[in-house]
Amino acid sequence: MSLAQPAQVSKVVREKKIRKGVHPAIIFVVWFFALLWLVPIVGAFLTAFRTFDDLNEFGLFSIPHVFTLDNFTRAWNTANLGQFMLNSFIITIPSLTACVLLSSMCAYALVRFRFGLARPLYMMFVAGLMLPFQMLLLPVFKLSSQLHIYNTYWSLILIHTAFQLGFCSFVLRNFMRTVPPSLFESAVIDGATEWVIFRRIAFPLMLPGLAALATLEFTWIFNDFLWALVLIQDTHLKPVTTGLANLRGQFTTDYPLIVAGSLVATIPTLIVFFGLQRYFIQGLTVGATKG
Amino acid sequence: MALASRRTRSANYQTLALNRFLVIFSFLAVPLGLYFVWVLWPTLYTFYLSLTNWDSFTPPVFAGFENYKNLFSDPEFQHAILNNAIWILVFITVPTAAGLALATVLNNNLRFDRFLKVAYFLPMVIAPVIIALIWSWIYLPQQGLLNAFINLVLQLLKTIGFNVDPKSAYSIGWLGDPKLALVAVMAPAVWRQTGYVMILYLAGLKTVDSEVVEAAKVDGATGWTMFRYVIFPMLSPVTTIVVVVSIIDSLRSFDIVNVMTKGGPVSSTEVLANYMYVKSFDDNRLGYGAAIAVVLFGFALIFVMMYLRQVMAQEDEGTA
Numbered sequence: 001m002s003l004a005q006p007a008q009v010s011k012v013v014r015e016k017k018i019r020k021g022v023h024p025a026i027i028f029v030v031w032f033f034a035l036l037w038l039v040p041i042v043g044a045f046l047t048a049f050r051t052f053d054d055l056n057e058f059g060l061f062s063i064p065h066v067f068t069l070d071n072f073t074r075a076w077n078t079a080n081l082g083q084f085m086l087n088s089f090i091i092t093i094p095s096l097t098a099c100v101l102l103s104s105m106c107a108y109a110l111v112r113f114r115f116g117l118a119r120p121l122y123m124m125f126v127a128g129l130m131l132p133f134q135m136l137l138l139p140v141f142k143l144s145s146q147l148h149i150y151n152t153y154w155s156l157i158l159i160h161t162a163f164q165l166g167f168c169s170f171v172l173r174n175f176m177r178t179v180p181p182s183l184f185e186s187a188v189i190d191g192a193t194e195w196v197i198f199r200r201i202a203f204p205l206m207l208p209g210l211a212a213l214a215t216l217e218f219t220w221i222f223n224d225f226l227w228a229l230v231l232i233q234d235t236h237l238k239p240v241t242t243g244l245a246n247l248r249g250q251f252t253t254d255y256p257l258i259v260a261g262s263l264v265a266t267i268p269t270l271i272v273f274f275g276l277q278r279y280f281i282q283g284l285t286v287g288a289t290k291g
Numbered sequence: 292m293a294l295a296s297r298r299t300r301s302a303n304y305q306t307l308a309l310n311r312f313l314v315i316f317s318f319l320a321v322p323l324g325l326y327f328v329w330v331l332w333p334t335l336y337t338f339y340l341s342l343t344n345w346d347s348f349t350p351p352v353f354a355g356f357e358n359y360k361n362l363f364s365d366p367e368f369q370h371a372i373l374n375n376a377i378w379i380l381v382f383i384t385v386p387t388a389a390g391l392a393l394a395t396v397l398n399n400n401l402r403f404d405r406f407l408k409v410a411y412f413l414p415m416v417i418a419p420v421i422i423a424l425i426w427s428w429i430y431l432p433q434q435g436l437l438n439a440f441i442n443l444v445l446q447l448l449k450t451i452g453f454n455v456d457p458k459s460a461y462s463i464g465w466l467g468d469p470k471l472a473l474v475a476v477m478a479p480a481v482w483r484q485t486g487y488v489m490i491l492y493l494a495g496l497k498t499v500d501s502e503v504v505e506a507a508k509v510d511g512a513t514g515w516t517m518f519r520y521v522i523f524p525m526l527s528p529v530t531t532i533v534v535v536v537s538i539i540d541s542l543r544s545f546d547i548v549n550v551m552t553k554g555g556p557v558s559s560t561e562v563l564a565n566y567m568y569v570k571s572f573d574d575n576r577l578g579y580g581a582a583i584a585v586v587l588f589g590f591a592l593i594f595v596m597m598y599l600r601q602v603m604a605q606e607d608e609g610t611a
Contacts, residue, residue, distance in 0.1 A: 162329030223418030
């Protein structure tokens with residue numbers, strides 16, 4: 001009897017939890033705003049599949065008379081969207097790879113060797129996360145021209161790698177701290193060098209953290225605008241963000257084309273987000289809550 | 292004999308220390324080198340540049356505090372500061388309250404809650420530039436989504452019998468009217484930020500101790516009391532992060548302003564991040580731009596310190 005009672009109580013509580021629920025009015029409000037939140041995206045989507053004339057003649061809220069892929073093909077061919085997308089990948093993939101590799105080394109050193117500078121370095125990375133880009137914009141611009149990498153992919157790859165290194169090291173270092181040190185110490189006794197321990201033990205252990213980071217960093221680097229604006233001048237080298245902003249200058253009145261191009265440019269980040277949603281959200285919240 | 296062995300032992304220690312240093316160095320040299328050259332040094336160098344009259348054509352010449360003196364008598368700069376202040380106020384209230392409310396509701400395992408979460412979170416995945424381009428289209432007076440919708444509402448009102456002119460909807464210039472532009476530019480930023488805050492609070496709610504909640508329930512706490520006196524205080528570390536991140540994000544707001552209005556019309560949407568860019572790269576007054584960056588940095592620093600304190604507190608808690 002006395003043993004059965006707690007089980008019964010918790011059962012009642014659980015049932016109560018499910019039954020209690022949320023007031024229907026609140027649910028209605030949450031749904032209303034959720035749909036409202038989607039309006040800009042759905043509206044853009046519908047516009048992109050219609051022709052300029054159709055929109056002009058019958059208005060935005062008319063039933064489409066023609067459905068067309070014309071805006072997409074024009075964005076891809078005439079407006080050079082394909083090249084912009086390719087540039088974005090050429091910049092994002094190496095930055096992401098370098099950043100993740102280097103920061104995993106950094107995180108390993110910060111956790112494994114308890115040297116005096118470990119904490120100040122960690123604090124520097126944390127402070128660096130919050131740095132406004134404007135604060136380093138001009139010297140980086142100057143440095144890139146002095147190193148003759150201004151207006152090349154390299155300038156963007158280097159600054160993205162370096163800047164994001166701070167955030168990645170911060171996250172991975174916290175991730176590494178959950179690994180018991182005895183794991184590494186026993187490997188030392190077995191005669192493994194630090195680099196072997198890093199490659200065989202630490203790096204594989206970091207992989208879940210790396211996945212979360214990589215999804216987040218992919219969207220950040222891919223979506224960057226300011227650095228591309230300052231460091232890349234040639235149109236054929238521009239990533240899709242500055243490329244599209246540039247297009248708007250050229251095709252001022254042709255908004256279905258711009259909207260179609262914008263939607264295409266969002267596809268890679270959407271794939272990453274929907275494919276790796278769990279990791280993405282883990283990455284985002286990692287700085288905010290412990291563990 | 293004893294001396295000699297001690298000497299070799301200390302020599303051994305030295306080589307050990309050297310080895311240890313070399314190993315640490317081999318891990319840190321490349322990442323820290325990159326970080327120092329491309330992040331730390333540029334940050335410091337901006338302070339120097341702010342004291343020069345650099346114009347990008349000739350080498351920077353030291354000019355003392357002239358840029359700062361000019362800043363204080365620059366009406367556009369004052370406008371930018373004011374707008375940044377408004378931006379911060381809106382950002383720490385509207386998306387924070389909305390995000391917290393959404394997280395509290397969506398934490399109850401509603402039906403289709405995954406869909407709801409994705410709907411709110413989706414703008415966060417889209418590049419700010421693309422958000423700016425899409426919203427620029429939404430705000431177009433003649434062909435934009437918003438005025439078309441207002442027109443529809445006015446038509447409805449007219450059929451009911453109100454004396455309104457539906458066509459007048461198309462004359463609202465959301466980005467062209469200095470009175471409307473700031474709100475119009477902030478709306479997509481809020482649209483983007485709300486989902487982010489929601490996700491942070493959802494993660495925070497998962498860490499709320501359910502035993503404490505149950506205990507409060509036994510003591511008779513329900514609904515608002517429960518939220519106000521039990522759950523919200525337990526979320527305070529998340530709230531600190533949310534507020535700091537919101538402030539930093541509003542100070543960083545560049546993409547949306549630059550693409551949608553470039554700070555205009557008549558600097559009604561000017562913010563420090565955009566003003567710094569415009570002065571540096573459109574007017575070629577890079578020294579002046581650096582001074583604006585330093586001011587921006589100063590504001591950010593206050594809140595970064597708050598964040599650092601929070602992280603350090605968590606850190607000490609973790610090691611204890």
